Amino acid sequence: MCATCGCDSNGNISFHEPGHEHHHNHDHGHSHSHEKTVVEVEQDILHQNNLLAQRNRGYFDAKNILAINMVSSPGSGKTALLERTLKDLKDQFDFYVIEGDQQTNLDADRIHATGTKVVQINTGKGCHLDAHMVLHALQGMKPKENGVMFIENVGNLVCPAMFDLGEKERVVIMSVTEGEDKPLKYPEMFHTSTLCIINKTDLLPYVPFNIERAKAYARQVNHNLEIIEVSCLTGEGLPQWYEWLRAKVPVLQPA
Numbered sequence: 001m002c003a004t005c006g007c008d009s010n011g012n013i014s015f016h017e018p019g020h021e022h023h024h025n026h027d028h029g030h031s032h033s034h035e036k037t038v039v040e041v042e043q044d045i046l047h048q049n050n051l052l053a054q055r056n057r058g059y060f061d062a063k064n065i066l067a068i069n070m071v072s073s074p075g076s077g078k079t080a081l082l083e084r085t086l087k088d089l090k091d092q093f094d095f096y097v098i099e100g101d102q103q104t105n106l107d108a109d110r111i112h113a114t115g116t117k118v119v120q121i122n123t124g125k126g127c128h129l130d131a132h133m134v135l136h137a138l139q140g141m142k143p144k145e146n147g148v149m150f151i152e153n154v155g156n157l158v159c160p161a162m163f164d165l166g167e168k169e170r171v172v173i174m175s176v177t178e179g180e181d182k183p184l185k186y187p188e189m190f191h192t193s194t195l196c197i198i199n200k201t202d203l204l205p206y207v208p209f210n211i212e213r214a215k216a217y218a219r220q221v222n223h224n225l226e227i228i229e230v231s232c233l234t235g236e237g238l239p240q241w242y243e244w245l246r247a248k249v250p251v252l253q254p255a
């Protein structure tokens with residue numbers, strides 16, 4: 001049981017990639033006997049994670065790879081956004097994807113279908129990716145220089161906010177079916193992100209979602225948060241997302 005978030009991150013972590021599978025047991029070996037111990041263990045877990053995140057960041061910097069951590073509640077459209085992006089921009093950038101889910105290879109299969117190199121991490125009972133898992137995935141993946149690495153985190157607006165993966169950018173996605181109050185209820189996720197994508201705008205006529213209020217709530221917790229409205233279904237707004245992406249990789253010249 002992980003003291004940081006209460007999820008079980010001691011379980012088997014399975015890496016699924018064609019021709020590459022192994023299981024790794026994580027035993028943090030910590031006790032939950034009293035509150036002080038739990039707080040110390042939590043600090044230790046986050047400290048260890050931060051060290052590994054810096055290692056990942058150094059790896060990305062050395063290879064000039066733009067790493068983006070995609071976070072959201074389940075079903076907001078992380079994989080849908082990636083599918084569109086990978087197809088639309090495949091001639092411009094070398095993309096890589098690390099997929100995080102508790103179970104299944106379903107998202108990795110969707111990404112694989114776009115022709116993009118992908119590694120699936122199954123976290124078992126764990127509710128977030130951590131820097132150690134990403135490090136393992138990178139070692140198996142061996143991305144080339146000057147690429148763009150998307151890391152799709154486990155669908156969860158709470159715990160992934162605490163775990164730095166070594167990314168350069170954190171993008172939080174919310175969809176119009178979730179309610180405009182999410183930034184206020186889960187402020188840490190919006191506070192630690194640089195871009196908020198509001199997805200499924202095609203559904204606005206059918207759901208009681210006040211998009212201006214949602215944007216105001218998001219900026220209330222993070223004044224600097226950029227916001228882009230999109231529909232992965234219709235493609236509306238995606239050019240702005242692509243512009244944002246291009247601006248983050250200025251040294252990479254589109255083909």
Ligand SMILES: Nc1nc2c(ncn2[C@@H]2O[C@H](COP(=O)(O)OP(=O)(O)OP(=O)(O)O)[C@@H](O)[C@H]2O)c(=O)[nH]1
Pocket residue numbers: 072073074075076077078079080081107154155156199200201202203230231232233234
């Ligand atoms: N109407 C509409 N549906 C969408 C849009 N984007 C995604 N969806 C649908 O929303 C559902 C969830 O999309 P996913 O891309 O799987 O969401 P996710 O965030 O990757 O989900 P998890 O990986 O399970 O957390 C799917 O049925 C998508 O087809 C959109 O812009 N409009």
Ligand SMILES: [Mg+2]
Pocket residue numbers: 078079080107152
């Ligand atoms: Mg997904």
